[in-house]
Amino acid sequence: MAAQSYIAISELHPNFSHPTVVGIIIWKSDVKSFPDRKNIGTDRFTFGFTIRDSPDFFINVSAWGNDRYINGLSTSFRTGDCVAIENALVAHKDPEKEERFCPTTPSFYRLLVTEAHSQVCLCADMDIIDKLLPLIHLPVKDSRDFYSxxxxxxxxxxxxxxxxxxxxxxxxxxxxxxxxxxxxxxxxxxxxxxxxxxxxxxxxxxxxxxxxxxxxxxxxxxxxxxxxxxxxxxxxxxxxxxxxxxxxxxxxxxxxxxxxxxxxxxxxxxxxxGARDQDEKPDDVSVDSITDVYTVIQLKQRARDTPEPFFGITYSFISKLDLDSSVSKVIKMRCSRCKFQVTEDAQSCVNQLCPGRDQLFSATTGFDLLVDFTDHTGTLHTCTLRSPVAENMLGYTTEEFKSLTDDERTAVKWKFLLERCKIYVKILPSTKMKTGIKGIVLACSLADPGDVQQHMSALLQ
Known part of the structure; x- marks a missing residue:
């Protein structure tokens, strides 16, 4: 079909017979069913979608019919597809229903699609598709009219x-x-x-x-x-x-x-x-209030079952602790306001949207480590260990740690590496991690053997 035979949405009118319209689908509803008042005991099925053919014009479309037709039509396209609609009925909007149940459109009309009279198919004209595709990225409202x-x-x-x-x-x-x-x-x-x-x-x-x-x-x-x-x-x-x-x-x-x-x-x-999320703040709860003990596999399982952050204790071995890396990998500077990482000689924050860019720059220095911990059920990788938790665990401030020799840093590392520790953690979902979860260490110390025996035997029962 030639491109010029399509009617623009802006020109649609109920007087048109057999109009053919093309557009990109910018909204689509689920299929719903209603009792058919004309045929008692049967249902009518319907769903709606919205098509757009220009920056300024889009229109709602309603499809009605039996179960097979409507569900088949609904699965034949999705949001972002370009479609051609042949022989739809152009009807005046029912303002009450439209405003309550459908997106608000600039058109005075709506389109009705039925099996007996209309056809909806994917558009095959590449020139038209190329013109329509950019419309999917244009908001339907003024781009400055929004709430943060x-x-x-x-x-x-x-x-x-x-x-x-x-x-x-x-x-x-x-x-x-x-x-x-x-x-x-x-x-x-x-x-x-x-x-x-x-x-x-x-x-x-x-x-x-x-x-x-x-x-x-x-x-x-x-x-x-x-x-x-x-x-x-x-x-x-x-x-x-x-x-x-x-x-x-x-x-x-x-x-x-x-x-x-x-x-x-x-x-x-x-x-x-690696700017720290609000979710990563370790001070959500006091460590003393955390009492639930988990194995590593139990932490992972609960994280999969619930998307909400949770807290727990694990008696695990520290299996990765790179304290003898270069100091710049162990101790980092971050903007005080937005937590973006900055270099030691930074005079301002590199984050273009930092809330304090027009104010005097200030940064904080602290331990910033990724650690692994392991027990008999598995390993939780790349957990965050930051100041002040790291300072309490290691027994050194950042300044004291910087002054240690390489041998002394290695000795601090081996005090904890491959040792059983009592680790308080916050677990939360994370798309940046391959495992889909992230651990934040809230407190860590060498575990008391009696404590370990008591809790591990309870977990194994």
Whole structure:
């Protein structure tokens, strides 16, 4: 079919008969069913999607039909595909239904697709596809019209129930959780943790299968999202705000905007510099309150079962402790405000989005090590050991350690290496680690043999 025979979304009108429209899919809903009032005992099936053919115009499409047709049509394309729609009915919007259940569009109309009259197929014209593909990276709202996560947290419960736009980066993608409602319907839920330069972790909850599938394609710490019309609510369980993807929400992945580009650079710097996340702060709980004892395999198993950080004790051997590396690998300087690593002679922070860039630069020096610990069940690799925990464990300040000879540093290393220790840890999910989890040492000391025997025998029972 020739390109000129397609009708632009901006020109659609109910008077047109047999229009053919092309566009890139920027939103898609799950399939739903309703009792058919005309044929008692049968169901009608439906799903919706939104197509875009220009920076300024996009339109909602509703498909209706029987189970086989609708489910077959729904699985034939996904968000990001370019489609051609032949012979759809152009209808006036039903403002009440559209505004409640579908994304807001600039068009006065909507398209209706049925098996008897319409056809939807993947677009095969490469010239058209090349023109449509960049549209997937254009937000559907003004690219400057958004809340930062810091704005949301600062406004708190004043935003409860409101619908807003958010620009943030994906930090972690949870695992989908399946559930069955009290009336027997099956559902699913997935939680994404967002971050930006103002907040290190903020929950975004998805309930629709389509939204969940989109989220599972994201690369954590490398995907920036413009989330148009997210619902904000106060989560009493978390005692904080949370965002939810609804049937009105349109998500643009890696938007082609200046604001998104800045945030992408920040996310990349965070990932590459090893800047410490808020989650990594070791002072969330007092060490004295941690009592649960785990083997290494139990730590890994619990981390797989729950995406939330947790705390525990393990009686393990320190199997890697590179204290006799060069001092620059053991002791590092970081910006006091954003925790980016800086060189010893730095006069300013290299992080372009550091909240203190226009203020007097200050940095902190501390132990910054990665250690492994091992027991009879396995090894937990590359756990973070930083000051002041490392100073308490080793018995040296950074200045005292710098003044030690190479032989003295090696002696300190062998005091702990391959020795059984009592290690207090915080475990949290991490996309940067091959294992998917990260350990942070909160306290570590040589273990008392009686203590080890008591706890290890209890674990082996």
């Amino acid at each position: 996560l810091g704005d949301i947290v600062a406004n708190g419960q004043r935003l409860d129930g409101s619908v807003i736009n958010i620009l943030a980066a994906a930090k972690t993608i949870g695992q989908p959780k399946q559930f069955t409602t009290s009336d027997g319907r099956k559902g699913q839920r997935l939680e994404v943790k967002l971050f930006d330069d103002s907040v290190s972790s903020f929950p975004l909850v998805c309930w629709d299968r389509e939204a969940i599938q989109l989220m599972q394609t994201l690369i954590p710490r490398e995907s920036v999202l413009f989330i148009a019309d997210a619902k904000i609510s106060f989560d009493s369980f978390r005692n904080g705000m949370a965002a939810t993807v609804t049937s009105k929400t349109l998500i643009t992945v890696n938007p082609d905007t200046r604001e998104a580009s800045l945030l992408f650079s920040y996310a990349k710097q965070v990932s590459e510099s």
